[in-house]
Amino acid sequence: MHLFSEEFKTAHMLAGTDARLKLLVASGLLVMVLTYHGFLFPLFVGMASLLLCVWMRVPLKLFVLRFSEPALVALILIVIKMFFAGHDELFSVSLFGVSISAYKDGLIDGLMIASRIVGAVSVITVLGFATPFTDVIAALSWFRVPKGLIEILMFAYRYIFMLFEDAMVIYNAQKNRLGYSNIRRGLSSFGILAGSLTLKAFEHSQNTAVAMAQRGYDGNMPVLKHRPFKPSEVIVSIFLIVIMGLAWKI
Amino acid sequence: MEDIIRLAVRIDSFQYPDRTRAVSNINLDIRKEEFAGILGSNGSGKTTLLKIMDGLMKDFKGSVHLDGADIRKLSPKEIYRKVGLVFQNPDEQLFAPSVFEDVSFGPLNMGFEEEEVARRVRGALRDVEMEDYGGKSIHNLSFGQKKRICIAGLLAMGHEILLLDEPTAGLDPMGEYRMMDLLKRLNREKGVTVVMATHNVDLVPLFLDTLYILSKGSIVRGGPPEQVFTAPEEMSKVKLRLPQIAELIYKLKHEDNIPFAKIPLTIGEARREILRTVGLLEGPSAPERRGGK
Amino acid sequence: MEDIIRLAVRIDSFQYPDRTRAVSNINLDIRKEEFAGILGSNGSGKTTLLKIMDGLMKDFKGSVHLDGADIRKLSPKEIYRKVGLVFQNPDEQLFAPSVFEDVSFGPLNMGFEEEEVARRVRGALRDVEMEDYGGKSIHNLSFGQKKRICIAGLLAMGHEILLLDEPTAGLDPMGEYRMMDLLKRLNREKGVTVVMATHNVDLVPLFLDTLYILSKGSIVRGGPPEQVFTAPEEMSKVKLRLPQIAELIYKLKHEDNIPFAKIPLTIGEARREILRTVGLLEGPSAPERRGGK
Amino acid sequence: MNVRKVLAPTLLAAGCSLLTVSDAHAMHISEGILPYGWAAFWFLASAPFVAYGLRRLGQASEGDLSFKPLVGLLTAAVFIISCMPIPVPVAGTASHPCGTGISAILLGPAISVLVAAAALFIQALFLSHGGLSTLGANIFSMGVMGSFTGFVVFRLLRRFKVSLAAAALIAGILADWATYVTTSFELAAGIRGDAPLLPLFLKIMVAFIPTQLPLGILEGMMTAGMISLLHRKRPDLLVKMRLIEPEESVPCN
Numbered sequence A: 001m002h003l004f005s006e007e008f009k010t011a012h013m014l015a016g017t018d019a020r021l022k023l024l025v026a027s028g029l030l031v032m033v034l035t036y037h038g039f040l041f042p043l044f045v046g047m048a049s050l051l052l053c054v055w056m057r058v059p060l061k062l063f064v065l066r067f068s069e070p071a072l073v074a075l076i077l078i079v080i081k082m083f084f085a086g087h088d089e090l091f092s093v094s095l096f097g098v099s100i101s102a103y104k105d106g107l108i109d110g111l112m113i114a115s116r117i118v119g120a121v122s123v124i125t126v127l128g129f130a131t132p133f134t135d136v137i138a139a140l141s142w143f144r145v146p147k148g149l150i151e152i153l154m155f156a157y158r159y160i161f162m163l164f165e166d167a168m169v170i171y172n173a174q175k176n177r178l179g180y181s182n183i184r185r186g187l188s189s190f191g192i193l194a195g196s197l198t199l200k201a202f203e204h205s206q207n208t209a210v211a212m213a214q215r216g217y218d219g220n221m222p223v224l225k226h227r228p229f230k231p232s233e234v235i236v237s238i239f240l241i242v243i244m245g246l247a248w249k250i
Numbered sequence B, C: 001m002e003d004i005i006r007l008a009v010r011i012d013s014f015q016y017p018d019r020t021r022a023v024s025n026i027n028l029d030i031r032k033e034e035f036a037g038i039l040g041s042n043g044s045g046k047t048t049l050l051k052i053m054d055g056l057m058k059d060f061k062g063s064v065h066l067d068g069a070d071i072r073k074l075s076p077k078e079i080y081r082k083v084g085l086v087f088q089n090p091d092e093q094l095f096a097p098s099v100f101e102d103v104s105f106g107p108l109n110m111g112f113e114e115e116e117v118a119r120r121v122r123g124a125l126r127d128v129e130m131e132d133y134g135g136k137s138i139h140n141l142s143f144g145q146k147k148r149i150c151i152a153g154l155l156a157m158g159h160e161i162l163l164l165d166e167p168t169a170g171l172d173p174m175g176e177y178r179m180m181d182l183l184k185r186l187n188r189e190k191g192v193t194v195v196m197a198t199h200n201v202d203l204v205p206l207f208l209d210t211l212y213i214l215s216k217g218s219i220v221r222g223g224p225p226e227q228v229f230t231a232p233e234e235m236s237k238v239k240l241r242l243p244q245i246a247e248l249i250y251k252l253k254h255e256d257n258i259p260f261a262k263i264p265l266t267i268g269e270a271r272r273e274i275l276r277t278v279g280l281l282e283g284p285s286a287p288e289r290r291g292g293k
Numbered sequence D: 001m002n003v004r005k006v007l008a009p010t011l012l013a014a015g016c017s018l019l020t021v022s023d024a025h026a027m028h029i030s031e032g033i034l035p036y037g038w039a040a041f042w043f044l045a046s047a048p049f050v051a052y053g054l055r056r057l058g059q060a061s062e063g064d065l066s067f068k069p070l071v072g073l074l075t076a077a078v079f080i081i082s083c084m085p086i087p088v089p090v091a092g093t094a095s096h097p098c099g100t101g102i103s104a105i106l107l108g109p110a111i112s113v114l115v116a117a118a119a120l121f122i123q124a125l126f127l128s129h130g131g132l133s134t135l136g137a138n139i140f141s142m143g144v145m146g147s148f149t150g151f152v153v154f155r156l157l158r159r160f161k162v163s164l165a166a167a168a169l170i171a172g173i174l175a176d177w178a179t180y181v182t183t184s185f186e187l188a189a190g191i192r193g194d195a196p197l198l199p200l201f202l203k204i205m206v207a208f209i210p211t212q213l214p215l216g217i218l219e220g221m222m223t224a225g226m227i228s229l230l231h232r233k234r235p236d237l238l239v240k241m242r243l244i245e246p247e248e249s250v251p252c253n
């Protein structure tokens, strides 16, 4: 399962940097992208992020996959805006006798939103690629995100893997006994898989609770420890924010 | 083994919700620093009994006392400070993403400093011979490796009472032996009280102070291992058998009429016994001649 | 064992996604009606090897041929009509709600009529001594009982080639013996080719035609069990040991200089060997005197 | 077994489509779509619900160590369920169910908001599915509207002695639709610029009808399937969640 693809995350310098700083810088950039009026800055951020991803050796396939959804949304938005909002008629097409006109200001609006999407998504994508999940959690707890939420995130993260794992395991077990030998049997097997996965998952969560209680869990996860900030990293982060801030201003 | 009772188990009966009566008529005292074993066939109730002793199942008829206190009235925290249970199936026990995180979970909850935690984790991983696997994901271990990590997870906490459900199952022959040796050392040197369920008639009984035989949910025999393993017929009634070494000597004694004085359980004892008996057959001087020890 | 190769395994190397190299340089031929065993310490790659042989993992370097056909090119249907794998951890294998439903899953998929399915399920459950548990929920079984149901699930399908990952682990001593006996009978009477991974040095090797020793992902030794089990030092290098009986006789022979002609693996053989040797020491007529067989 | 019949096609479709990535998820609002004003507004709107959820979580997990793992499990389930793009042939696009119906029924609406928040956060960060800046909006539509609708509908129907499965079915459907209506509104408000809100909202909603109508029904069936499966196999859980009375729990074997 390449959902989180932790594998390449350790291979580069960015993975090791303080997750709190990464989170701050990313949020800063995100705010700048959202508050910017125009195309240039978001596209610039997008380009920079893309380069970073290349540098991090993010597999291209993964990258495209990550961007496919926002890109499509952006495209749809451009179309919606172009045809449904605006005054400045650009051209008009006639479809089944109904004439629909495209508007120039609508198109520009659409493009602006699209560039915002590209910029924002790429910032978060880099953040996601560059930060192991557990680091994110630790950083969040430092930012005083409520403990309940943090714990749910931690459990959820574990169970996501577990559910995929369990689904694979059941699937293999069924395949091994000819579970998917024809469509009818396949359907029935899949039903069993779904049901079994559900029950197994609940069973698992109870087992986890018992196993954790056994080892001293009393309803609160042990506190996550934080290393002190590294001055060099802090300086680089501030520098980055300032530069980007300048670019944003211009 | 001292004469203080740490776990006093009196179970009239316990039924699972589907009405399977898994254990009944249990009267078992685990003494301080005892090394006890529970041997029984599949479905005889070993796991159920250990889970009851660990306070995980409460709706049994009878009582279980931990250091004199009713286990049903103790909070999980009070129980688990003293008692730790290694589950039979490692997948029921491991939950953290990586080996290190899993093993450190207990010590962290006990409130130790980071260094102490790391020290304990390293120590525990060394004990189960998995030092190099700290960073590995839990899912990516082999079965025997998972089993080892389960045990490490409890060792790192340093419980006074360890309950182990088949700790040697799934370990390789050398791992089995080392694990038993480790438990024995914990028991002798640190005074840890150990209760383990097992099928391993060949190896495990040699390490135990007391051995209980469980059959259909009840204890049918108990005592030092040499006294419990007597006749093969007795054992096969409860779907068990003698240790192989014992069986060999038993057969030589009873079917081939070689006059062994006792039935040994270990290779070392058997060697001595054979040499002595063969020596007897040949005349008293024989063993010396062969330099046997 | 015939001289037709059913599984030809040539693996240069196999790596898990996290870069663990689990097996390498495997060159293994499983013959028709062979009963082969793979012995190895924890993490030596047994499970991985069996999963590759079962077609579950395909991105290895090398080739595996099933009856001459590249296993990577066969459809699941083609593979699993012939080959069945019993997983090491029963929780990886059982998925249906009840025992009956789980065991009948395979036969149903093979398209049998309801009666035939029921007949097969009953037969398989009888084979693993779980006849009375058909209606029980899978989750409510003991570990050993689950293990038995796993095996029943495959037996009910009647595969020509059975791969078993630690089929005796978790079974009680008598269950272990019966299971091996059952597999042996399947092998001898029905011509089923059996490959099993195991840690059980004491019992399992006695039943095998061929024994392979796996260490760090490679096969380091192979041959009939008597030839593989030679010196204890050799074994302990790969974290294994001799069967206890063999070790006893080995020690008597090499340390106590009792002139045994060979190192037996089973109790029966050991008895004969001891009687013969002791008889020799006493003079040729001795065994008859004691009526030893 | 009826559950199996319902679950099978549902999940098979979902599973197959996981492999063919042809997705334009309509349910979560993507990163960057909303102008900052709206983004902030939706954060503020959902904050009280999250806070309330946290309080309920604290109360519920007190003395029950298995509660937080259970919430985590359902979060994982919601995460996965709302990652399944389901192709809808009519519209030529794909969308996904949200799963908050089931979590609201099992855990109550307040905690279900948390579940949605956590699932959305992980998706935003690691899958670019939804977004951090649009997290507030997505929590509001999927978490708040989805959960409360699902929960209220379920409880109401149960009050009128509707069977568990039927109540779950309808609750699942309506939770899904409520989410989609809210999302459409958020989207329209966010992107309209100076165009009038209502027509755009209606257009977006209509555009998604072919996708979302059948999807809602699919989600309802999934919810019903899971609830009745739990009812048969783990009635103890439903009793614990106060969905059924202890005497309603059929003994399992």
Ligand SMILES: Nc1ncnc2c1ncn2[C@@H]1O[C@H](COP(=O)(O)OP(=O)(O)OP(=O)(O)O)[C@@H](O)[C@H]1O
Residues within 6 Å of the ligand: B016, B017, B018, B020, B021, B022, B040, B041, B042, B043, B044, B045, B046, B047, B048, B049, B088, C139, C140, C141, C142, C143, C144, C145, C170
């Ligand atoms: N959750 C459960 N619900 C119902 N019955 C159960 C449950 N767990 C175990 N049993 C039954 O209770 C009996 C005792 O089970 P237990 O797990 O204690 O056996 P065991 O001695 O540990 O066996 P094994 O050697 O196979 O581990 C068995 O007959 C089993 O089928």
Ligand SMILES: Nc1ncnc2c1ncn2[C@@H]1O[C@H](COP(=O)(O)OP(=O)(O)OP(=O)(O)O)[C@@H](O)[C@H]1O
Residues within 6 Å of the ligand: B139, B140, B141, B142, B143, B144, B145, B170, C016, C017, C018, C020, C021, C022, C040, C041, C042, C043, C044, C045, C046, C047, C048, C049, C088
């Ligand atoms: N899914 C996985 N991902 C990564 N590494 C794995 C995975 N499964 C097993 N390994 C590693 O591969 C090696 C071989 O594992 P395997 O399960 O084949 O061992 P085994 O011989 O079956 O051991 P055991 O006796 O404990 O069952 C081990 O070092 C293990 O840690």
Ligand SMILES: [Mg+2]
Residues within 6 Å of the ligand: B046, B047, B048, B088, B165, C142, C143, C144
């Ligand atoms: Mg057990």
Ligand SMILES: [Mg+2]
Residues within 6 Å of the ligand: B142, B143, B144, C046, C047, C048, C088, C165
């Ligand atoms: Mg293995």
